[in-house]
Amino acid sequence: DAGVTQSPTHLIKTRGQQVTLRCSPKSGHDTVSWYQQALGQGPQFIFQYYEEEERQRGNFPDRFSGHQFPNYSSELNVNALLLGDSALYLCASRNSRTGRLVGTEAFFGQGTRLTVV
Amino acid sequence: KQEVTQIPAALSVPEGENLVLNCSFTDSAIYNLQWFRQDPGKGLTSLLLIQSSQREQTSGRLNASLDKSSGRSTLYIAASQPGDSATYLCAVPSGSRLTFGEGTQLTVNP
Numbered sequence: 383d384a385g386v387t388q389s390p391t392h393l394i395k396t397r398g399q400q401v402t403l404r405c406s407p408k409s410g411h412d413t414v415s416w417y418q419q420a421l422g423q424g425p426q427f428i429f430q431y432y433e434e435e436e437r438q439r440g441n442f443p444d445r446f447s448g449h450q451f452p453n454y455s456s457e458l459n460v461n462a463l464l465l466g467d468s469a470l471y472l473c474a475s476r477n478s479r480t481g482r483l484v485g486t487e488a489f490f491g492q493g494t495r496l497t498v499v
Numbered sequence: 500k501q502e503v504t505q506i507p508a509a510l511s512v513p514e515g516e517n518l519v520l521n522c523s524f525t526d527s528a529i530y531n532l533q534w535f536r537q538d539p540g541k542g543l544t545s546l547l548l549i550q551s552s553q554r555e556q557t558s559g560r561l562n563a564s565l566d567k568s569s570g571r572s573t574l575y576i577a578a579s580q581p582g583d584s585a586t587y588l589c590a591v592p593s594g595s596r597l598t599f600g601e602g603t604q605l606t607v608n609p
Contacts, residue, residue, distance in 0.1 A: 495540065
């Protein structure tokens with residue numbers, strides 16, 4: 383059973399460029415969340431997708447946008463990259479059908495390391 | 500707003516020691532609490548999920564406790580091994596998001 387998979391694993395972009403990160407949830411999971419983790423800090427919630435809609439959003443600017451596809455996979459897009467966007471981007475999935483949306487175990491991918499130069 | 504704090508920020512112990520990692524949260528109205536392990540530059544591995552109705556959850560050498568009323572959770576690691584060296588993070592749900600502490604960086608010396 384494949385867990386949460388993210389691509390690419392590493393990425394280097396230039397300031398001002400745009401980037402797309404991809405996530406495939408664990409088999410049977412329908413809800414995907416994205417987190418940003420700066421070095422030495424805990425992950426910070428960006429947004430969550432369920433039924434192809436953004437359900438909740440953290441304190442991130444509109445430069446951060448996302449999408450969820452009918453097969454539950456998801457993309458995170460960041461426009462007009464800043465040096466401060468350099469971080470590990472983590473995708474998490476959970477199964478909303480086994481209980482309340484907030485009560486089930488979250489599984490994380492290995493992350494995408496984004497470096498903005 | 501939920502805030503999560505982990506103490507200590509870093510811990511270095513000799514192999515074989517039993518140790519306790521602490522996590523505190525400000526809003527006790529939580530459904531569960533999850534402990535994760537993170538190796539350098541890697542993603543998060545779920546260790547234990549403890550529901551609000553439970554007081555303890557065990558997996559191998561790991562034992563997590565939850566006291567909602569005091570806003571605290573502890574992760575107990577028995578007979579620590581060098582392979583336990585990693586950062587340990589606790590997280591609580593706030594709505595449909597997880598709020599994380601900043602983690603405890605554990606080093607187990609052979």
